[in-house]
Amino acid sequence: xxxxxxxxxxxxxxxxxxxxxxxxxxxxxxxxxxxxxxxxxxxxxxxxxxxxxxxxxxxxxxxxxxxxxxxxxxxxxxxxxxxxxxxxxxxxxxxxxxxxxxxxxxxxxxxxxxxxxxxxxxxxxxxxxxxxxxxxxxxxxxxxxxxxxxxxxxxxxxxxxxxxxxxxxxxxxxxxxxxxxxxxxxxxxxxxxx
Numbered sequence: 001x002x003x004x005x006x007x008x009x010x011x012x013x014x015x016x017x018x019x020x021x022x023x024x025x026x027x028x029x030x031x032x033x034x035x036x037x038x039x040x041x042x043x044x045x046x047x048x049x050x051x052x053x054x055x056x057x058x059x060x061x062x063x064x065x066x067x068x069x070x071x072x073x074x075x076x077x078x079x080x081x082x083x084x085x086x087x088x089x090x091x092x093x094x095x096x097x098x099x100x101x102x103x104x105x106x107x108x109x110x111x112x113x114x115x116x117x118x119x120x121x122x123x124x125x126x127x128x129x130x131x132x133x134x135x136x137x138x139x140x141x142x143x144x145x146x147x148x149x150x151x152x153x154x155x156x157x158x159x160x161x162x163x164x165x166x167x168x169x170x171x172x173x174x175x176x177x178x179x180x181x182x183x184x185x186x187x188x189x190x191x192x193x194x
Contacts, residue, residue: 004072004180006030010041011078011089012118017043019118021159022150022169023077026116029173030075037075040067042088050094056104065096065107073112073180075173080119080127080149090131097139099192108139109190112183114176116148116169125149140190142179148172 008030010023023039030037047064048055055061068074078089096107113135115128128147135141146168154165161169 002181002184004035004177004184005070006035006037006073006075006177006180007067007071008037008039008075008077008116009089009092010039010043011076011086011092013043013086013088014079015043017079017118018150018152018155019077019079019116022116022118022148023075025159025161025169026075026077026148026173029170030177033174033177035177040064042092047092047095050091050098052094052098055095056098061095064092065104068096068107068111071111072184073114073176075114075116075176077116077118080117080124083124083127085115085117085128085131093131093135106139106192108135108141110183110186110188111139111141112144112176112180113141114144114147114172116172117150119149119151122149122151122153142183144172144176144179146172146175 008023008027010020012019027037027039045060047060048058076089078086099106132143148169150165154162
């Protein structure tokens with residue numbers, strides 16, 4: 001299999017974040033399959049909140065924008081709060097997905113995107129729907145239909161998943177890499193269009 005650029009973004013500010021643990025497990029699975037899959041942790045990179053202005057002057061913004069743009073696919077690992085993805089993941093997508101007066105172009109066009117989520121309860125497993133829809137419509141992203149949704153009860157220990165959730169995460173990551181491989185040489189390139 002061809003080596004792909006598949007960064008994994010940890011999008012939680014919680015110091016004991018379970019979605020951060022999921023980001024590292026996902027990265028390890030991708031690396032074991034021979035891919036370039038660093039974990040980029042937004043808790044430590046200090047990307048300014050999206051304001052459609054000063055965020056674009058941040059060197060962190062420029063680095064993250066370039067990483068997303070150069071990738072074959074992106075895994076977003078984030079917590080579910082109040083039946084929705086965390087504000088951190090949304091702010092990150094807004095910044096790197098904006099096209100504005102300073103000449104930047106959205107980094108997300110045509111990316112394969114996979115969601116890996118940590119949640120307290122099992123009830124909000126459809127919380128990623130609106131985010132998936134916006135990425136698909138705005139950026140023509142290809143969303144992996146296998147979301148890894150991991151609730152508190154799905155952990156054996158702080159770093160070990162139950163067998164069925166471990167299998168689901170492995171399948172999710174495998175499908176992510178396969179979709180990125182199949183779409184790497186696509187014949188089209190998207191831009192802002194309806």
